[in-house]
Amino acid sequence: MFTSLLWFTTGLAPSFSHARESGLAPNRGALFRIEQGSHVAWLFGTIHVGANSFYPLEPRLMTALREADALALEVDPLGAQDEIARAVREHGMYQNGRGPASAELPAAYRPKLDRLLRQYGIDPRTVALMKPWMIASLLAVREFEAQGYQADLAVDAWLSRQAHARGQKVVELESVGAQMALFGRMSAADQARFLRESIDAIEDKEQAIDARVIAQAWQSADAAALDRIAAKTASDTTYSGKFVSQVLLAERNPGLADGVAHLLKTERRSVAAIGVLHLVGAGSVPDLLCKKGLRVERVY
Template sequence: MFKPLWVRSLFIAFTALFLAAPLMAEDVNLSERAPSFWKAEGQDNTVWLFGSVHVLTEDHYPLADKVEEAFEQSAYLVVETDVVNVDPQAQQQLMINAGMLRDGQTLEDVLGEARWERARSLAADNGYDLEQMAMLRPWLIALVLSVTELERMGYTAAHGVETYFLERAEREQKSIVELETLQFQISLFSDMDRDTEVAFLMQTLEEIQDLEAQMEMLVAAWESGELDKLEETMLADFADYPEVYERVVTRRNHNWMNDLTRFLDEGQQDYFVAVGALHMVGEEGVINLLREAGYRVERQ
């Protein structure tokens, strides 16, 4: 079944793309949380690899001491894209340019009468008026709805792992390295074929009431370090859409290898890499790709 890909990949349980109740036993020491965290040995340095969640609540901090210490000793912070030092107006314009329907089309035209009525009904049940978004492409509406719901639950990018470290990097004058551009990340959605983006919207609407429970489950697995569960859950979501997984996850992992291996082979100082946890797991995840390339990578 198709899942909201942005929510999944931005999760790291986005990706993604773009999120509580207590997720662990009350007696768990916050400094002992064990998320997805690895150490790769370079020629003359260390590259730390942290599988992140792009949106969290403030209750998920502080992070594990070992994660904080690794960041402290690193000279570089590496992220998918710098979500803090970006012009919000330029970002908004990019989204509008990529996410508006063209040539007078409306969402009803794209969905067809039956799906339009179903989509309107589902949206209304959750307090949304699709008529107000009828000039937007389905993928952008799905993102808007997902972000709005996550923010309602308290999950925001402002509390996401990348934002947390980016703001610290600015204060501590660490160098920031981007693996991708904002334009490229938007293209992951805007280049979807029409059938896929329609399915993305419809499934988002069908499952929006389950989003909080899904989010809590995945964040709990991330936070407690249950990587097998995390991998099984996330990879299963893409089972019926291998071409989407290839484009959104696998291809990007391989693209990043040029930079990651350069950090390991040529770096003189330590790097702290924070990317979505979905990119860490699986046979073609970053961790396995580095090991296959001959690097020593150990979970911390």
């Protein structure tokens, strides 16, 4: 279950005092060069957590970032915080006194949730009004943090901070409201199922294994490993697995491809950075850009 890595980009206030550009950094994630006439866009695959050791990024990408007229992200985590807060309230929190989420769970899962909250040091009052899908995402992020990866060092946030510091244009390919609405539109029963499967994945150590696998694949720009992750995601028959492959990936990829194509048309030099699993597997963003007649080259 790679849910949190796919979408958790919002509400970050990062500090990167330990990251500096020195030495020869290795390739990370996946990188594509997209051309249309004299315009060039670099398409970079990110993950939505990070570590100080991730930075700086490799010189070719750092040069592209410095020379870019615009940086495009799924959502700018340094963008309008009131919009982020509004989306959280609308799609992630119970309204009109409904809740807590544990009431949606079968009795056997309620003590399991309580144990995980204690394990991650989460005050139950913090999640009292959160919908089940949001609690599941919070637990997943805490599990990645337990593996040494931090949400406040997310790749998207690091890129955003770099661009804002240089006064570059930052373009959002989606909105935080639209992202969260994908989760919020789940029925109460489906959200409870989503949370149950997340609890099971953490208890079975599957979440920990997946966290290490995808982070290591991204850190080493391991194309074969990323392809295996994409294949596993596509073949996952759990409710949450299907939600990831059918909603978080397949449903969003066409809009992301349209956004990158528009960026390429309007900006002479640009960088677009989106979750790495959008760049691999069937129906990926690079595949969709190829079908638009654009020249697409995989760099790594």
